[in-house]
Amino acid sequence: MTNTVPEKSGFWSRPTLWKLLLLIVAYLVFYLAAGQVISRVFADQIDTDNVVSSASSIIFGVMLPIAIGAVALLIFTVKVGWLSSIFGPQPVRGRGWMWIGPIIVVAAIAAHLAGTDWSAWSAGEIVSLIALGVCVGLAEELVTRGIAVKMLRDAGHRERFVAVVSSLLFALMHTVNFIAGMELATVLATVVYTFGFGMCMYLTMRVTGTIWAAIVLHGLTDPTTILSTGGLDTSVTTGASGATTIATLLTVVLVAFGVVAIFFIRGRVGEEQPARVSA
Template structure:
């Protein structure tokens, strides 16, 4: 009995990339399993042809499995005593150029809002999409900018490695959309986009000093993108006019900036940490 807790604590106190991969895989398996259960239990509420066709379909078909996944991640982080590190102040701050990341994301959110045909959506659907955004923002940021970043930092990696690997894992997580029936071309486009978006979320966390900023921006991005594009599997880059064209341009810019940022990120937690802003 006396050796059980220290042994378990010791395993997670020595983080590594393979342990992080096991967490990601376990979460995805859990999420997919929960999705299968909820899709059967609430089958009469879900539109399988267009999951965002109604408020109930959005909640039970998309938001609920993600919400349950977020709760599981919170329990996992709480059991390990990681919540303070994840939701507290960042141990390393960012340079001024990193503000470009969140600025692009905010601009894209604004363009999506302007480009939305609001007459196509009911109040219930809009509220449900906002709830979906809250679930997605919390679950995905907690896993990739919270747990993943903490484990990579605790393993002693430099911030460039932390940013790239956490963003790459975030992007690769979206390949499960193929299992859900999304077209391969759309999945591949989503993976490319989400890598750039992940880099921008990492930079948002660094430059604001908190994961909460990334959670909020992520939570606003998904619902506004769906509202603007009209569905989960509709690429925003196919839109060509007005605010939609601006959103598409910002999407390309976001991806390009995410790649450029790889070569600009420096530093390591605990190394050369003066009192002023550092890289």
């Protein structure tokens, strides 16, 4: 048996949607502020025209603010006593059809890897992008599939509401990319994509029974997408031919599946679920 830390009483012990919104806004403000400080302190290390042009630019221009945000989220999670419940087994069982979500994501990762021009990247840049993926996977999954899902469930919402709202918040979080200078069309495409991706991560967490599966898949998705498309300011639907085109088609399928999945999600924490029926 693992030791568990009891949840704390107080403000965060009575979750509501507005408290979740407050938390996410506070996290984004903290993340942006950290990014501003880092961009000034390490200005000579960051290529503002192409932030993934070197290992140092990736680390200081992208990874470090996210890593700091991830640490802040972990500290918050520990302080309120949610660590074991978020990283422990899921309280709502998944269904067989939910495997479609992670399968699409894995297929897209494989297509991006196959479509990458590896000669265009140095070893240091690749390692830095992998580290970036670890930080992104942990931070974004913790705040949306971890904290957000827990708060929505504890507020008594059904799983369909939990899945849609947590995925929508995940998508809207990416509008801050516009502040960072990303083109509006790319930001809008990213928001649409991240909603579908968020739904697939929710389904991954449900069907595997753990948030760790979502963290791993998310942590692999971002660096492989950057490696394949060539940068952060490139739409996730950009593609030319071959494996990259397959990745683009899979992105469209992912978004479509994420929307369709809404209508099939059932259940609520604490509600008795029917036994699995083998196919």
